[in-house]
Amino acid sequence: MKTLPVAVQVYSVRDDAEKDFRGTMQKIKALGYEGVELAGLYGLEPAEIKAAIADAGLVALSAHVPFQELVADMDGTIAKYVEIGVQYIAIPYLMEEDRPGTPKFEDNVKLFAEIGRKCKENGIQTLYHNHDFEFMKMDDGRYALDYIYDTIPADLLQTEIDTCWVKVAGEDPAAYVKKYSGRAPVVHLKDFHKEGKPGNMYELIGTEVKKEESAGTFEFRPVGSGDQDFPSILEASVEAGAKWVVVEQDQSIGRTPMEAIQMSREYLKGLGW
Template sequence: MKTLPVAVQVYSVRDDAEKDFRGTMKKIKEIGYDGVELAGLYGKEPSEIKAAIEEAGLVAVSAHVPFQELVADMEGTIQKYVEIGVKFIAIPYLMEEDRPGTPKFEGNVKLFEEIARACKAHGIQTLYHNHDFEFAKMPDGRYALDYIYDTIPADLLQTELDTCWVNVAGEDPAAYVRKYTNRAPVVHLKDFHKEGKPANMYQLIGTDVEEQESHGTFEFRPVGYGDQNFPSILEASIDANAQWVVVEQDQSIGRTPMEAITLSRQYLKEQGW
């Protein structure tokens, strides 16, 4: 059976990485991961980050780089990740004022293309990492997520489909991965359990949001321990010609983040990955 290399989003173990980046990289390798996706540099120089990843025997696959940082200093920000040697830079998240349905959104899509052109000039492929708010409908009925990919050429912007948020939005993650065949080089594997209609899911990813009345529960879980159908998602990732899958767990309940990413890796090994 064909499989893909498995990376982990360092945000999953951010407190460990903050305290001991080098040691955390070594643990990630010991657990059985092939690579990492960065989310911040923890006050370290790019050369230190690169050295720690290489010493651990990992690949620096990609990096989540805040949209605001890229807009504020495009060349300077990209250059840090050129030095680290990532293949992909992902636009990870939009603040409420930047999202679909706001006056800024269409201008932001133009900025995504500008970022993508700047990354391409340095040999880095730009990705867009979705949540569920990109599944808001545009005036013509298209999802905003599809609008982004329809508007920006595929050679400039490719997908990093977060399979958790695709599911939360009411779509089939495997079908969505296949929809972007040859444009989905990195697929995010994220599991969750949801009951009813919970509010404040974004508080769980570390985002400040206004308190709302909740009518259910939502929690992130290790891959294979929640509601997702991972055999179908993994098969779709192969069919779509993905290059990497990346485990991400924004918050861990009842176990340490390191224990959670260990369980995720063990589950994938049980699937033959």
Template structure:
């Protein structure tokens, strides 16, 4: 089994209320590594100290693309100071996607960010959603992105839920980027047959009109409790040369807390060992 990270976005509300206590609870579940999504008002020194006290290590961080553009060196430095090896572009707003006339410029800016990350001893990754699986110049927009930027400047963080919803087999898609997939997002979900997932999820900083995890609709699930073939995804990740897998669940399973879901996920994964 590859080392397991927990994406702290899963517990964003809890961390905002009780930062140190929530980190302790995460460690008590058996997690030792985390992926960041914001600093919750803490300085890098304070954040790192909280992790150290809890016995946790930061490996990667989701950092908004436009935040990095505004002050790339200082923004990256904050996360590198905490110990993050990977800096991840988590999401592109509509104005920066392949449907925008700005997109070719966006790709050039991402390449520049990759160069800066490399210079600072980190690795830039891109975390997909489902919209990158639309056609762009005869291929998936996500493939175009990776074709346009060298692997030493941009590597993958394939989100297996959105890859599945985007229409590809997650394991096969991870293997497509063998040697370029150091971090893989394990994300499970439930989707009733015949129901479209469009506009049924929440993204960082953006709430969609139709809420996810509504009764009878799309639901994020703990890893191993949804429709994903997790053993096949893990096998593909190992064969592709991944170094880490990440437990991510944007919203808790109905009737459960985020912490309970985090426990369900790691218990399931440890049960596969």
């Protein structure tokens, strides 16, 4: 089977990047990754970020840029990532008040399109990175995630399917990637183990949420160590015309984050990736 280049979401090793961004890029390259997806600039200037990534021999593939930052200063925020040289900017997460089912959601979809137009003007493709809350049904029966993609033209917004959250939402990740064939340039590889109906999932990604009664457990794991069927996801990514896959692990338990992303890369190498 054809393979794709493998990047890692720097959020996975965010503490390492905060302490020593340049050294962390070197370590990521040594593990066999070919690119990185940024999640913040760690107090560095865009030129410093660009140089550290290039010097490590990595591709500055993409960046998760908070929706609030993009809305507050669209031109200035995008300009930073133009300087770094990313191919993609992903809208990574919506706060509770911005999500489907809230009064803001329809206007937010219009803002996604505006961000997409501004990025396109600057030679960057905008992506939307899902969680599970976009899998709430709209009045017409569509998932909110599909509504976003149905509403905004593909040239302005493409997908970054997060395969963990698709499965958490009860859908088949491979099928969902294939559903957006031709519109799925970057696919997130994320593994997890879940039992029952845990209430701690968003606490684990650093988001404060209302305390829920937890009737189970949830744990992010290195790729190949959890509940996901990655051979089918990887095959679907190739079939869908993806350009890259990106390893992401929001939290590591029982090992360092760097050890976790090493395990993920070794697993993929074992599959011929």
